Amino acid sequence: MRQELDITSQINALIGTIKSEKLDEVTRLQALSATRGLLETLESPVERIIQDVVMNPPILTSIRMGVQLGIFTQISQNPDHGVTAQEISERAGASPIIVDQFLRLLAATGYVDQIDAQKFKPSARTMIMANPNMEATTRACFDIGNCCASKAPEFFRQNQNQFPSSARETPFQLGLNTNLSYFEWLGQNPALAKDFQQWMALNQKATASWTDWFDIQKHIIDGFDFQSPDNVLLVDVGGGEGKYIQEFKENLSFSTAPGQLVLQDLPNVISAIENPPDVELMAHDFFTSQPVKG
Ligand SMILES: C[S@@+](CC[C@H](N)C(=O)[O-])C[C@H]1O[C@@H](n2cnc3c(N)ncnc32)[C@H](O)[C@@H]1O
Numbered sequence: 001m002r003q004e005l006d007i008t009s010q011i012n013a014l015i016g017t018i019k020s021e022k023l024d025e026v027t028r029l030q031a032l033s034a035t036r037g038l039l040e041t042l043e044s045p046v047e048r049i050i051q052d053v054v055m056n057p058p059i060l061t062s063i064r065m066g067v068q069l070g071i072f073t074q075i076s077q078n079p080d081h082g083v084t085a086q087e088i089s090e091r092a093g094a095s096p097i098i099v100d101q102f103l104r105l106l107a108a109t110g111y112v113d114q115i116d117a118q119k120f121k122p123s124a125r126t127m128i129m130a131n132p133n134m135e136a137t138t139r140a141c142f143d144i145g146n147c148c149a150s151k152a153p154e155f156f157r158q159n160q161n162q163f164p165s166s167a168r169e170t171p172f173q174l175g176l177n178t179n180l181s182y183f184e185w186l187g188q189n190p191a192l193a194k195d196f197q198q199w200m201a202l203n204q205k206a207t208a209s210w211t212d213w214f215d216i217q218k219h220i221i222d223g224f225d226f227q228s229p230d231n232v233l234l235v236d237v238g239g240g241e242g243k244y245i246q247e248f249k250e251n252l253s254f255s256t257a258p259g260q261l262v263l264q265d266l267p268n269v270i271s272a273i274e275n276p277p278d279v280e281l282m283a284h285d286f287f288t289s290q291p292v293k294g
Contacts, residue, residue, distance in 0.1 A: 011038075062105035064142040066112075067135045069094055071103065075112050075122050076130035082121040133205075136198035143192060144182075147175035187268040194272065197241050204243045211251040225294070226258050232292050233259025237284075240265055242277040249277060262292055 107114035267283035
């Protein structure tokens with residue numbers, strides 16, 4: 001008993017230290033890795049398996065339903081007084097029982113804070129989930145990826161567990177009930193295509209800008225033929241809505257770099273860009289020959 005208390009209080013003390021100190025990124029990542037080791041050591045294999053196999057699917061569903069029911073947006077907008085399950089269900093036009101059931105899962109997993117039997121306030125995670133980019137990412141990953149994942153065993157059973165022979169014969173087609181490839185299908189489903197591009201933009205925001213770690217001077221600028229202003233300096237192939245090329249333009253070290261900048265993606269993606277970066281936009285299928293030479 002004494003030993004158990006010692007370990008628990010040591011871990012709690014460590015949590016207090018980490019909360020009170022601002023860790024630099026390298027230290028934070030090292031500590032995170034060490035903490036995973038701690039969890040791995042403490043958690044029994046069966047606890048972990050039950051979490052993955054039994055708990056994670058309904059948790060993921062409750063996160064997706066949290067987006068659909070406006071749970072995260074409503075709770076995030078009321079950090080002081082909180083929101084009741086009844087209020088959420090009224091605004092969503094949903095059954096209070098449905099809202100209550102999903103809220104329980106979200107509270108149990110830290111996606112919202114439960115402060116009373118029926119009252120909820122935002123946790124740090126609620127605030128992030130309420131971000132439109134994160135809502136879009138959740139829809140794109142769940143509505144597409146989860147359908148593929150849940151049909152993958154059936155797909156592989158049907159094809160005798162062989163590697164797919166083409167991008168048109170994968171769990172995606174079975175999951176989404178289509179003959180189209182993933183990106184062809186997105187071309188016909190503009191709402192999820194928009195969500196997909198918001199997910200890409202989120203990925204880019206979450207990581208350090210490529211212009212800070214890639215040696216642009218050496219690999220892109222040195223050796224560039226400056227003679228003609230029409231020469232193309234950089235083509236962003238399959239660049240989506242052009243966040244990467246925008247970062248290049250906005251980086252003061254390269255904003256006066258000579259040469260043209262070109263953003264390429266599929267026609268439906270290029271034509272749907274709402275705030276295009278100030279570069280040449282070019283619809284191009286990267287499975288065909290590259291029209292920009294040099
Ligand atoms: C995974 S996203 C990556 C987007 C962006 N480059 C990034 O890293 O965030 C893949 C991109 O490739 C585009 N894409 C897929 N198939 C393509 C094709 N055949 N030709 C051109 N672009 C394609 C998609 O529309 C999408 O914008």
